[in-house]
Amino acid sequence: xxxxxxxxxAFLFIFPALLLMLVFIYYPIFxxxxxxxxxxxxxxxxxxxxxxxxxxxxxxxxxFYIALKNNLLYxxxxxxxxxxxxxxxxxxxxxxxxxxxxxFFRTVFFIPAIISITVAGLLWQLIYNPNIGIxxxxxxxxxxxxxxxxxxxxxxxxxxxxxxxxxxQYTGYIVLLFIVGIHKIPQELYESAMIDGANSIQKFxxxxxxxxxxxxxxxxxITIIGGFKVFDEVYVMTxxxxxxxxxxxxxxxxxSGFRNDEMGYAAAIATIIFVITFLLTLLELKISHKKDEV
Amino acid sequence: MNKTSTxxxxxxxxxxxxxxxxAICIIYPLLWMVISGFKTKSELFLNTWALPxxxxxxxxxxxxxxxxxxxxxxxxxxxxxxxxxxxxxxAGCAFALSRxxxxxxxIILLIVIGGLMLSPQVSLISLxxxxxxxxxxxxxxxxxxxxxxxxxxxTTFLIRSYLIDLPREVEDAAYIDGCNSWxxxxxxILPMSKPIISTASxxxxxxxxxxxxxxxxxxxDSKYKTIPIGLMSLRSTLSTDWTVLLAGLTISVIPMxxxxxVFQKQFVRxxxxxxxxx
Numbered sequence: 001x002x003x004x005x006x007x008x009x010a011f012l013f014i015f016p017a018l019l020l021m022l023v024f025i026y027y028p029i030f031x032x033x034x035x036x037x038x039x040x041x042x043x044x045x046x047x048x049x050x051x052x053x054x055x056x057x058x059x060x061x062x063x064f065y066i067a068l069k070n071n072l073l074y075x076x077x078x079x080x081x082x083x084x085x086x087x088x089x090x091x092x093x094x095x096x097x098x099x100x101x102x103x104f105f106r107t108v109f110f111i112p113a114i115i116s117i118t119v120a121g122l123l124w125q126l127i128y129n130p131n132i133g134i135x136x137x138x139x140x141x142x143x144x145x146x147x148x149x150x151x152x153x154x155x156x157x158x159x160x161x162x163x164x165x166x167x168x169q170y171t172g173y174i175v176l177l178f179i180v181g182i183h184k185i186p187q188e189l190y191e192s193a194m195i196d197g198a199n200s201i202q203k204f205x206x207x208x209x210x211x212x213x214x215x216x217x218x219x220x221x222i223t224i225i226g227g228f229k230v231f232d233e234v235y236v237m238t239x240x241x242x243x244x245x246x247x248x249x250x251x252x253x254x255x256s257g258f259r260n261d262e263m264g265y266a267a268a269i270a271t272i273i274f275v276i277t278f279l280l281t282l283l284e285l286k287i288s289h290k291k292d293e294v
Numbered sequence: 295m296n297k298t299s300t301x302x303x304x305x306x307x308x309x310x311x312x313x314x315x316x317a318i319c320i321i322y323p324l325l326w327m328v329i330s331g332f333k334t335k336s337e338l339f340l341n342t343w344a345l346p347x348x349x350x351x352x353x354x355x356x357x358x359x360x361x362x363x364x365x366x367x368x369x370x371x372x373x374x375x376x377x378x379x380x381x382x383x384x385a386g387c388a389f390a391l392s393r394x395x396x397x398x399x400x401i402i403l404l405i406v407i408g409g410l411m412l413s414p415q416v417s418l419i420s421l422x423x424x425x426x427x428x429x430x431x432x433x434x435x436x437x438x439x440x441x442x443x444x445x446x447x448x449t450t451f452l453i454r455s456y457l458i459d460l461p462r463e464v465e466d467a468a469y470i471d472g473c474n475s476w477x478x479x480x481x482x483i484l485p486m487s488k489p490i491i492s493t494a495s496x497x498x499x500x501x502x503x504x505x506x507x508x509x510x511x512x513x514x515d516s517k518y519k520t521i522p523i524g525l526m527s528l529r530s531t532l533s534t535d536w537t538v539l540l541a542g543l544t545i546s547v548i549p550m551x552x553x554x555x556v557f558q559k560q561f562v563r564x565x566x567x568x569x570x571x572x
Contacts, residue, residue: 002469003393003465003469003473003474003478004393004395004475007396009394009474009475009476010390010394011390013389013390013394013479014387014391014402016386016387017384017406017446017450018405020442020443020446021409021443021446022405023443024421024424024439024443024444025443025447026408026409027420027424028416028417028421029416029420031423031424032416032417032419032420035419042422089313092309097306098313101313109317109320110554111320111324111554112320114500114550114551114553115504115547115551116503116504116506116546116550117506117522118506118523118526118546119522119543122526122539122543123323123324123540123543124323126540127323131339132342132536134323134342134343137343168319168320172320176562180562229413231415231506232507235507235510236526249415250507253419254418254507254511257419263419266419267420270415270416270417270418270419271416273415273416274413277413277415278411281410285411
């Protein structure tokens with residue numbers, strides 16, 4: 001058709017998007033690799049080439065392994081609660097006896113996902129507060145005084161406290177995704193299972209799970225990627241502390257770059273985040289691509 | 295038979311209890327946040343759980359005056375410009391990708407998809423440096439430009455898949471009437487993709503309104519801070535003046551809650567059409 005013959009016009013439509021993506025998404029990634037091979041600070045123009053020294057130092061840095069461990073913890077808990085429990089909640093909400101109440105529950109469960117992490121984080125800081133926090137007050141109210149605890153100030157419980165907040169925030173989001181997925185399952189499958197006398201649990205395992213299998217796999221990968229990208233929650237609630245006990249890769253990078261002013265070291269940490277998330281995303285794309293072909 | 299129905303009645307009750315508890319775990323803290331904003335400082339400590347004896351509006355006013363007002367304005371400004379720019383630019387790109395046939399089409403598509411895979415964390419250090427070199431560090435542009443750039447891949451993808459399925463008769467008719475592709479874009483494509491554009495705008499608005507990391511690093515000056523970072527500095531300046539802080543938190547969530555309740559359908563459509571986790 002003549003309307004779409006002019007290739008110059010096509011380029012004009014693409015140009016702004018292309019320019020912004022190349023300059024502000026692609027170029028910085030490339031630049032980051034280069035920065036990671038220098039020793040430099042934000043406030044001086046001097047850059048000393050040190051090759052892979054930043055990486056060697058990183059692999060010897062105990063904080064790096066604390067951060068990796070915390071990212072993994074984050075990812076595993078999120079898989080269990082968001083994907084695992086999220087799927088079960090979605091399936092239950094689709095049961096007949098709950099249909100009437102589904103809009104209410106699904107909206108309420110989703111609400112935390114739309115509030116900012118600053119709000120959620122600061123709110124939860126008060127919830128965990130040893131003096132006025134709801135959690136300790138609640139424990140005292142039911143007589144479990146000895147379980148009351150400075151949740152965020154203790155290195156043993158801090159990371160879990162942050163993770164719990166995160167589950168509170170995002171489980172409803174995954175529930176919603178699964179509800180939409182379950183809606184797409186042909187109703188006849190359930191009807192014929194009913195005729196065969198299958199109960200709800202059997203229907204869940206023999207129909208729901210296999211039918212949303214790709215979606216489960218994709219959510220698992222997205223959740224793992226999310227676990228490796230986490231920054232805001234940790235920064236707001238603990239800043240990586242107490243000590244370095246809640247440090248994750250991103251907060252470690254932030255601290256190295258903008259607190260300790262070791263920009264090259266921070267860039268090396270960024271590269272590690274890049275490698276991990278990039279590989280996982282490739283995996284995800286491969287899986288979701290397979291889904292499209294079927 | 296009787297036994298199974300008692301069983302399932304128990305199971306149903308347990309599920310109800312579980313879901314209601316879960317709902318309370320969400321509603322209660324949020325309600326507590328709103329209500330505590332109306333308490334006096336001492337009442338928050340003495341009567342943490344109860345309703346305020348006297349509803350104090352002052353905290354909300356104080357919160358607004360000590361900074362939330364300014365941050366609120368900044369967030370509204372940065373969010374609306376970012377949404378408008380990212381949607382228009384992405385729609386143009388999606389239009390070209392879905393209608394024109396040209397060399398390098400595949401490469402452009404690959405760049406868009408690749409952009410989906412790159413997380414902002416990785417660019418933080420070098421973007422910081424780049425923004426300084428461009429002399430826009432610590433200005434509104436230091437937020438708007440990266441926000442727009444990082445929203446383009448997803449938004450383009452979203453609009454493109456909508457345009458591919460859009461019937462082309464109207465465009466053909468417009469062409470016969472002498473309309474060129476520029477006119478078709480503004481007068482036909484944009485109006486016809488209103489549903490997907492509203493979805494894309496909502497998702498971008500939500501993302502930008504809540505964005506934290508870039509806002510933390512690319513802005514220094516309090517007068518450009520957006521709400522998420524503004525609240526953080528408020529926390530340090532207020533120290534234990536929690537009632538004012540809680541009032542500030544409440545003010546900052548109101549726009550998103552209203553947007554979500556009004557446009558729930560568009561939100562859900564967008565969230566399920568791609569993997570976009572906050």
